[in-house]
Amino acid sequence: MVNIAVLGYGTIGSGVVEVLNINGDSISKRAGDKINVKYVLDLKEFPGDPIMDVLVHDVNVILNDPEVKIVVEVMGGINPAYSFVKEALLKGKSVVTSNKELVAKHGAELLDIAKERDLNFLFEASVGGGIPIIRPLNQSLTADEIVEITGILNGTTNYILSKMTEENLDFDKALKDAQDLGYAERDPSADIEGHDSCRKIAILSSLAYGMQVDFEDIYTEGITKITDVDIKYAKALGAKIKLFASSIRNADESVYAMVAPMMIKSEHPLYSVNDVFNGIFVRGNVIGDIMFYGSGAGKLPTASAVVADIVDAAKHFDKNIWTIWSSKKLDLVEVSSVKHRFFIRVLKDGNSLSNIRDLFGEIEELSSVVENEYAFITPFISEKEMKDKKEKLNGFLGSIRVRFD
Amino acid sequence: MVNIAVLGYGTIGSGVVEVLNINGDSISKRAGDKINVKYVLDLKEFPGDPIMDVLVHDVNVILNDPEVKIVVEVMGGINPAYSFVKEALLKGKSVVTSNKELVAKHGAELLDIAKERDLNFLFEASVGGGIPIIRPLNQSLTADEIVEITGILNGTTNYILSKMTEENLDFDKALKDAQDLGYAERDPSADIEGHDSCRKIAILSSLAYGMQVDFEDIYTEGITKITDVDIKYAKALGAKIKLFASSIRNADESVYAMVAPMMIKSEHPLYSVNDVFNGIFVRGNVIGDIMFYGSGAGKLPTASAVVADIVDAAKHFDKNIWTIWSSKKLDLVEVSSVKHRFFIRVLKDGNSLSNIRDLFGEIEELSSVVENEYAFITPFISEKEMKDKKEKLNGFLGSIRVRFD
Numbered sequence: 001m002v003n004i005a006v007l008g009y010g011t012i013g014s015g016v017v018e019v020l021n022i023n024g025d026s027i028s029k030r031a032g033d034k035i036n037v038k039y040v041l042d043l044k045e046f047p048g049d050p051i052m053d054v055l056v057h058d059v060n061v062i063l064n065d066p067e068v069k070i071v072v073e074v075m076g077g078i079n080p081a082y083s084f085v086k087e088a089l090l091k092g093k094s095v096v097t098s099n100k101e102l103v104a105k106h107g108a109e110l111l112d113i114a115k116e117r118d119l120n121f122l123f124e125a126s127v128g129g130g131i132p133i134i135r136p137l138n139q140s141l142t143a144d145e146i147v148e149i150t151g152i153l154n155g156t157t158n159y160i161l162s163k164m165t166e167e168n169l170d171f172d173k174a175l176k177d178a179q180d181l182g183y184a185e186r187d188p189s190a191d192i193e194g195h196d197s198c199r200k201i202a203i204l205s206s207l208a209y210g211m212q213v214d215f216e217d218i219y220t221e222g223i224t225k226i227t228d229v230d231i232k233y234a235k236a237l238g239a240k241i242k243l244f245a246s247s248i249r250n251a252d253e254s255v256y257a258m259v260a261p262m263m264i265k266s267e268h269p270l271y272s273v274n275d276v277f278n279g280i281f282v283r284g285n286v287i288g289d290i291m292f293y294g295s296g297a298g299k300l301p302t303a304s305a306v307v308a309d310i311v312d313a314a315k316h317f318d319k320n321i322w323t324i325w326s327s328k329k330l331d332l333v334e335v336s337s338v339k340h341r342f343f344i345r346v347l348k349d350g351n352s353l354s355n356i357r358d359l360f361g362e363i364e365e366l367s368s369v370v371e372n373e374y375a376f377i378t379p380f381i382s383e384k385e386m387k388d389k390k391e392k393l394n395g396f397l398g399s400i401r402v403r404f405d
Numbered sequence: 406m407v408n409i410a411v412l413g414y415g416t417i418g419s420g421v422v423e424v425l426n427i428n429g430d431s432i433s434k435r436a437g438d439k440i441n442v443k444y445v446l447d448l449k450e451f452p453g454d455p456i457m458d459v460l461v462h463d464v465n466v467i468l469n470d471p472e473v474k475i476v477v478e479v480m481g482g483i484n485p486a487y488s489f490v491k492e493a494l495l496k497g498k499s500v501v502t503s504n505k506e507l508v509a510k511h512g513a514e515l516l517d518i519a520k521e522r523d524l525n526f527l528f529e530a531s532v533g534g535g536i537p538i539i540r541p542l543n544q545s546l547t548a549d550e551i552v553e554i555t556g557i558l559n560g561t562t563n564y565i566l567s568k569m570t571e572e573n574l575d576f577d578k579a580l581k582d583a584q585d586l587g588y589a590e591r592d593p594s595a596d597i598e599g600h601d602s603c604r605k606i607a608i609l610s611s612l613a614y615g616m617q618v619d620f621e622d623i624y625t626e627g628i629t630k631i632t633d634v635d636i637k638y639a640k641a642l643g644a645k646i647k648l649f650a651s652s653i654r655n656a657d658e659s660v661y662a663m664v665a666p667m668m669i670k671s672e673h674p675l676y677s678v679n680d681v682f683n684g685i686f687v688r689g690n691v692i693g694d695i696m697f698y699g700s701g702a703g704k705l706p707t708a709s710a711v712v713a714d715i716v717d718a719a720k721h722f723d724k725n726i727w728t729i730w731s732s733k734k735l736d737l738v739e740v741s742s743v744k745h746r747f748f749i750r751v752l753k754d755g756n757s758l759s760n761i762r763d764l765f766g767e768i769e770e771l772s773s774v775v776e777n778e779y780a781f782i783t784p785f786i787s788e789k790e791m792k793d794k795k796e797k798l799n800g801f802l803g804s805i806r807v808r809f810d
Binding site: 019022023026027029030031032124130131132135136139140141142143144145210266269271272284285286287288289290291292293294295298300301303304305306307308310311312315319322324 | 424427428431432434435436437529535536537540541544545546547548549550615671674676677689690691692693694695696697698699700703705706708709710711712713715716717720724727729
């Protein structure tokens with residue numbers, strides 16, 4: 001019997017207990033032993049829930065019990081999760097977590113502590129919910145140099161953009177729909193401003209390139225400026241707008257990372273990733289292009305990933321599962337030099353196609369879907385050029401990066 | 406330094422050597438040690454190739470060298486691969502293979518031998534080329550009861566069906582194109598008759614359900630009967646025809662497996678898997694639906710999967726990586742009881758819509774794309790009912806199973 005403790009009995013924590021109950025027999029078979037929830041830590045009480053028999057309010061009961069071999073941290077946030085997790089590792093327990101903030105900020109340190117002690121610190125559920133991506137990056141794509149990771153990593157924003165596209169809604173209405181359905185929180189900023197995606201691409205990049213990618217260094221733009229007019233132009237082009245979280249390695253081995261809306265066409269493997277689903281595209285220098293798709297959030301899919309990590313931890317007592325993520329910082333390329341094509345909308349008033357051509361060169365002019373506007377796609381230009389040229393435009397209405405290649 | 410031997414210097418074998426050369430540094434970092442090709446076994450000579458320095462013609466040189474820790478079998482076929490692999494395991498070497506025939510037929514036995522000796526028998530490249538699917542099934546989806554695996558597992562047939570769709574080609578022309586491009590062999594029967602897909606779904610099913618699924622038991626139908634007229638009907642329906650290899654677990658835990666062309670719509674995650682790409686859809690009882698996509702064949706993608714297994718074997722000396730695949734046989738449900746909807750074409754001559762309705766009940770009638778034909782989709786009926794009713798139809802032209810739900 002393998003004794004575990006679950007820290008936090010919220011959505012994911014209760015999902016973990018539920019999955020262990022539903023699939024207990026097959027999980028035991030896969031783990032080679034029965035997984036027993038010896039403790040659940042939560043400040044609240046849960047009258048009538050069988051979990052009350054194992055509920056504790058003091059983390060030290062767990063940390064000081066040598067029978068607890070695996071600690072499952074599903075509280076979220078940095079404090080007190082960080083100190084609980086660190087202490088658990090220092091006391092010789094492996095840790096499984098779904099906490100992207102914790103992993104993005106302290107992953108390298110916690111992995112080091114685990115490695116030194118032949119323990120494991122596993123976090124499959126921190127990115128992509130149920131989608132297996134951490135373990136494939138660590139253990140399956142080991143023959144490759146990763147040259148690109150691009151994910152649709154946030155279900156809330158993908159749902160909003162999908163609704164805007166399918167039902168011609170404006171951003172505010174689509175956000176409200178997402179909130180009514182429980183897909184977006186009352187304060188949706190972490191999702192819609194791209195911060196959630198940013199932490200997730202920081203984790204994937206650190207694992208892929210083997211160095212610490214600080215999420216604070218990643219240029220991050222959310223979807224709040226996307227309008228129903230932008231969506232109409234995208235549709236006219238046979239394109240969709242998706243919130244992409246990317247990190248890309250250049251030929252000189254420098255890396256840039258960015259979270260930003262992107263216009264893509266049906267040739268892109270992530271084009272069909274709609275609604276609350278997530279998709280992660282990976283390009284390796286020998287494997288070519290692969291893609292992983294599934295539920296990026298939700299109680300049971302996320303709990304499935306947490307429990308898979310518990311099984312892996314149970315199969316690897318006294319054996320550290322290797323990652324190449326070191327604490328050495330990876331200095332990302334300044335985003336100002338990164339080049340994209342841009343879709344741009346400007347007022348007709350104060351502009352002419354010839355002054356636009358003077359500014360941007362060979363643009364691709366688009367048929368207007370709204371009166372009084374010019375819309376066009378620029379050649380490849382750097383972020384800095386875009387910023388400079390934008391200031392010279394009259395009546396600038398908006399721009400979206402384009403990846404049609 | 407970890408010494409390995411590569412059995413077979415054909416496309417995949419030379420790809421393995423190439424990948425180890427291209428990415429040697431990062432592979433060493435991931436494996437924790439340098440991977441050294443001590444021997445390559447092949448009957449041929451390769452004048453001018455640096456591999457000549459390590460080429461041997463006698464497998465016993467490899468089997469009897471205790472320095473060789475990992476044997477990489479990329480010869481294909483059952484003989485002599487089976488005896489070489491078995492002997493290598495019995496001599497205490499881990500084995501990595503890309504050989505789907507070998508794994509489908511002898512996987513359970515070879516896994517048992519490896520497990521008893523704390524060795525590993527790994528075969529990521531045997532299904533889906535470079536796509537990570539074996540390791541995710543074994544190590545990531547461990548919290549789930551798998552209820553369905555459906556794959557587009559053969560790039561050749563997917564290429565042929567894609568060309569028929571995109572360029573309105575008939576089967577023979579599309580096959581010839583595939584042969585000219587080297588995607589199909591001169592004798593294409595293993596691909597187009599579905600035998601390749603059959604072995605691959607047998608492997609995935611054995612891993613998912615933990616029992617031996619014999620490929621001979623799987624109902625297998627290829628794509629040779631698909632015509633350009635079928636494709637026209639599919640297009641008119643907004644559908645595509647794909648060669649599906651499926652195994653599905655019913656609520657009573659019985660399993661059926663089938664390889665057959667299937668008509669699907671854009672809602673299905675595998676709809677966008679075109680050309681030589683493969684896709685594998687997995688449904689778990691808690692994770693929900695996930696999908697893996699990538700190059701299902703090709704020298705470097707397949708070699709990438711082989712080398713990833715070499716890395717994993719090197720990280721797991723003296724530790725068997727657990728699978729639940731046992732040699733106990735899984736008796737599949739008789740296919741005659743399996744239900745689908747069917748797309749059917751019949752000659753108008755000798756039929757009427759009313760006699761068709763008398764036979765099939767509430768059919769969905771389709772607008773003809775060809776004169777003199779009726780085309781319709783049946784309600785859900787069993788394979789046995791379909792067979793019986795088909796014999797009562799006059800001028801039967803063809804049928805394709807439909808999965809539009």
